[in-house]
Amino acid sequence: MWLPIKTMGVPMRVEVSKYIVVDDEICHGKPTFKGTRILVSDVIELLASGLSIEEIIRDYYPSLNEDMIKEALIWAAKIIRGEHYVKYTEVPA
Numbered sequence: 001m002w003l004p005i006k007t008m009g010v011p012m013r014v015e016v017s018k019y020i021v022v023d024d025e026i027c028h029g030k031p032t033f034k035g036t037r038i039l040v041s042d043v044i045e046l047l048a049s050g051l052s053i054e055e056i057i058r059d060y061y062p063s064l065n066e067d068m069i070k071e072a073l074i075w076a077a078k079i080i081r082g083e084h085y086v087k088y089t090e091v092p093a
Helices: 040-048 053-060 066-081
Strands: 012-015 020-023 087-090
Touching: 020 066, 040 053, 040 066, 053 066
Parallel strands: none
Antiparallel strands: 012 020, 012 087
């Protein structure tokens, strides 16, 4: 289970990967695609419901690309295997 970042009032941003970030000031600290408010979990759920990557981009999230969605799947697999590592960076004020 993913838990939002709690930092005692200090903004934190986690660069999970090239396209995925966690920022406690965006979407309550849930993983999103960089530069968007699109939740990674929403895209994973669409894939689980049977939609193709092409359908997700065309019908739901045209600001995403195939590489971004594939990276979300790779990251989800790493979490399941317990292999996720992140770099913490402070968000400029």
